[in-house]
Amino acid sequence: MWQSLPEFGTLVLYAVLVAAAYSFSQAVAATNGRHRFLASARLGAYATCALVGVGVMVLAYAFVTHDFRIRYVSHYSDRSMTTDYLIAALWGGQDGSLLWWSTLLALYTAACVTWIRGRFRQLEPIVIATLMAITGFFSVLMLFAANPFQTNVVGAVSDGEGLNPLLQSYWMIIHPPMLYTGFVGCAIPFAFAIAALITGRLDNEWIVGVRKWMLFAWVALSIGNVLGMVWAYEELGWGGFWAWDPVENAAALPWFTATAYLHSTMVQERRNMFKVWNVILICLTFFLTIFGTFLTRSGLISSVHSFAQSDIGVFFVWFMGLVLAVSLGLIVWRLPLLRAESEVEALLSREAAFVINNWSLLGLMVFITGATLFPKLSEWLYNETIVVGPPFFNRWAAPIGLLIFMLMGLAPLFGWRKTSPKAMRRAFVFPLVAAAIAGVLHAVLGQRFGMPAFVSKDTTAAGAMGALLQLGSSAAPLITIILAAFNVAVVLQEFYFGVRARRAASASQNEAENIFESLIKLVAKNRRRYGGYIVHMGITAMYLGFVGTVWSTTEEVSVAPGESFNAAGYRVTYVAPRMCPGGNGCSPEEQSDTSKRMLFADLDVFRGSERVARLSPAKFIYQRGEGMTTTEVALLRGLKADLYVVLGSADPASKRAQLQVHGNPFVSWIWIGVVVLILGASISLWPQVALGRLGVWGAVRASAGVTASVIMAVTLASSLSATGAAEHRVSSNLRRLHAPTDSATSPNAIDLKEIGK
């Protein structure tokens, strides 16, 4: 067994391909209504999923037992790595991440095949066939382009090269799986859309059915993207959380279309409209998940996040072509059935707000895609590479983002079809008053608290558009604060109206309820609506975090031991440098860590006269990777602002330290926002089931669901607070994170080694 483990793994991948092909054919045969074939396809799909599970277990076993005959294992792990990082290495590189993708797809497929039974009889065969086709594609990819079980040409090596230190982070353990969970989850709605288009069952029930699948995927995508931000913020050390890197952008693209779909689907359910919109958004979301994967792995666009260059891009191009051709062909074929049964009757209606919302989100997605691909497009068109940087992205994405933010507040205020003047007055008075008060307060007091309402921004665009952009960019902080207040007021008002209506109804039936009872029952009876409003609150908090970047401060500080400086509302005193292991004041863990040398600069942070924290930004010099150097950020979180310190260098003779100090206002609100978002989405996802009718499996599933959502939110919240004054490493050399570490070189390594002496 031991001698043949790599071959066994490859054999399992072949078995996956064969089982997927078999299940696909059975499912296609079942489309004629032959029940036996459908039952057979179902069992075949389960078998395929189980085989994928075998594959990932075998690879995990190879990692845990250090089977360095396997090239992937030797490239992404070494004997010093702990078990959690050995498991994280499963998705640390290209080949393994494809297997991980297949594993998640298998889990989704098994859940979907179980769930769909008896619900959508006509759609079921095509849904299974589509999912099996996608599984088949990934197994072909692994077998013929990126086999995670491929052995080293030179045989087993004595030790592996290890996982890139930047990836040895808590966030890296959970960020990729979460992002993949979101990406892969979009395959289920896509399979339904293809099935509905092929069978012509394009009425509303299938879209109600897939809504929760898409919502689940959307939540995972949201969390995955935010975890990516946390990782970039804590690990990359440039002071921000979003750099418009191509791979970051690629991960966000499906989020926009999925968000548009989640709103658009409500219009189809209620008004039988937007059918074309919805199938296009579902297919586009799935396409963008594949496109994002292609962008990360093909090496088409240069990015610090990219995997090592490989030739799997051509496989993705063919697959994307197939997805596009099949989706578009089916949509065009079924256009007569997709015609709306009614139309938008008034501009001041919820339908109209959703149309604008769809176009805005789609526009933002197209803009980001275009700007991300612009270096390659310019190369093709003009024969020169033109790179667009973060200022360009910010200039155009900010206005569209604010438009979407405004629509988020407006849409709930409108009624379906049209809104009467009386209803408009009733709905708008409170939110507008709240927004106006917030705007005035911000304009008057903002400057005093270091958060001015207007900031100076230069735009390169000329003419009227340039002037408009200039004005919009300068006033962006004020507009954001006004819209945030408006959104919060809208949500509070919706809850208030709901509770009031419920209390009035219960009083008329002589079953009077108090406010809290009404509130709980209101949410329990309308989980989707009020869960959605809570999600809006989370998004509002995140917008606050985004706008905080315009007030952020950065300064370079050179200090000798005992000297102090002020930053982000704190007084910071530099104590002394410290070298571990071996130096004074090192913790037992630092003393025993022989894999690297660590240079710290200890800082005491005071609020007034009270010492609130000790921060220790650092440089780490790793023994492996030719002395790869990383920089550890020290971070003190706060609701108003984060104090973020990066160690540039420390002079061994004078002990003077060069520090980069950032004050980042409101960043914590992004992380708070995502926790609120998870809470809201969990309420929306909660199934409408009477507890008494659950049964054993139902109870187990319900408990697992509750536990998972609670653990997810609590883990996220607690880990963010636990790392309140933690250090985080930063690469001092720009290199591909997922590439094997043997390619690492560090221009700073020599200087730091000197300091270490």
Add this chain to the structure above:
Amino acid sequence: MKPVVNSELPQIQLTPERLRLLFALLLVAVSAFVLVEFGFAAWLLLMAFTLMLCAIGFLWSSVTTVGQAEDITLDEALDLAAPARDEERKLSVLRGIKDLEYERGLGKVSELDYEQLTQRYRTEAKGLLERLDTSEASLRQKAVDLVEERLGKLPLAIEKDNLA
């Protein structure tokens, strides 16, 4: 006083649902034991082995299912009873009425719009219910006939026991 001993213990039927639950519980117990006694690597092997057994079992069932020629099972019959197009439309319309009532309660729909929309929904729902009733009447009768025919074949003793 002599205790009354019931010689006929209640028989626990091993339904597929119970078997699955039993299998899951057994797997959890064994995997916990292996994890504690033999470590994580052995646990991974156990999982791989279990999944491989499941894969073989599923594939075997899948292949044999196609070849089976007996009557349709109850599960399969229930599968086939998935909602028809009109049934789905009915659900959609009923949901629309419920939403409309809710929006009216919140004051987001004017009385005029409410009257127009609710009238439209109710007319459609009525038509759908009538159509469903008509289209399903023959099927319902057929089901009743089949059940009666099947019950007629059962031994009389069982029926009497059940009645008693």
